[in-house]
Amino acid sequence: QKEVEQDPGPLSVPEGAIVSLNCTYSNSAFQYFMWYRQYSRKGPELLMYTYSSGNKEDGRFTAQVDKSSKYISLFIRDSQPSDSATYLCAILGDALIFGKGTTLSVSS
Amino acid sequence: DAGVIQSPRHEVTEMGQEVTLRCKPISGHDYLFWYRQTMMRGLELLIYFNNNVPIDDSGMPEDRFSAKMPNASFSTLKIQPSEPRDSAVYFCASTSGQSSYNEQFFGPGTRLTVL
Numbered sequence: 613q614k615e616v617e618q619d620p621g622p623l624s625v626p627e628g629a630i631v632s633l634n635c636t637y638s639n640s641a642f643q644y645f646m647w648y649r650q651y652s653r654k655g656p657e658l659l660m661y662t663y664s665s666g667n668k669e670d671g672r673f674t675a676q677v678d679k680s681s682k683y684i685s686l687f688i689r690d691s692q693p694s695d696s697a698t699y700l701c702a703i704l705g706d707a708l709i710f711g712k713g714t715t716l717s718v719s720s
Numbered sequence: 721d722a723g724v725i726q727s728p729r730h731e732v733t734e735m736g737q738e739v740t741l742r743c744k745p746i747s748g749h750d751y752l753f754w755y756r757q758t759m760m761r762g763l764e765l766l767i768y769f770n771n772n773v774p775i776d777d778s779g780m781p782e783d784r785f786s787a788k789m790p791n792a793s794f795s796t797l798k799i800q801p802s803e804p805r806d807s808a809v810y811f812c813a814s815t816s817g818q819s820s821y822n823e824q825f826f827g828p829g830t831r832l833t834v835l
């Protein structure tokens with residue numbers, strides 16, 4: 613089993629939709645959970661991070677961690693065409709372990 | 721700060737040739753990472769350095785791959801000889817060990833095509 617699993621999509625939604633992106637992980641010792649956003653032909657950039665369990669909100673974005681289920685989520689409210697990108701979950705072990713990324717397309 | 725700088729941005733070469741990718745991390749960062757990204761395998765960690773010392777190279781796929789960090793402001797990833805299956809985007813990233821969650825700052829990547 614890979615340490616981090618992420619559905620690659622692609623995911624296509626209309627503008628204004630609520631988007632849910634998810635990852636599962638295998639090691640219950642992980643404490644830091646991150647979401648990186650990668651625009652086409654660019655390097656990934658940190659979008660949000662969460663420590664341990666719970667929710668963290670930043671504008672239209674909410675990161676959620678459920679350690680009992682080993683499940684992390686990123687919710688995007690009122691999605692915009694500018695949100696079209698690949699979203700990679702990442703978990704901090706000895707080094708960052710990335711999911712494969714989910715490609716999101718938001719149409720206007 | 722200019723961010724992480726990588727060169728070249730694009731490289732097209734023929735099978736068997738030597739390829740050298742270059743990276744300048746953000747000043748003050750003491751960790752440097754080399755990643756490879758493909759559609760099939762996603763973003764894979766190849767090797768990382770701390771204070772110029774290689775810490776974990778278990779992701780380096782074969783002996784054809786080597787990486788060096790001669791000083792705090794420069795690193796290279798070399799492939800010799802290159803093969804078509806090495807075609808990918810190679811990213812360099814850096815971070816400070818002072819950050820508890822180790823936010824990594826990525827360069828723009830080098831898109832390598834081996835014919």
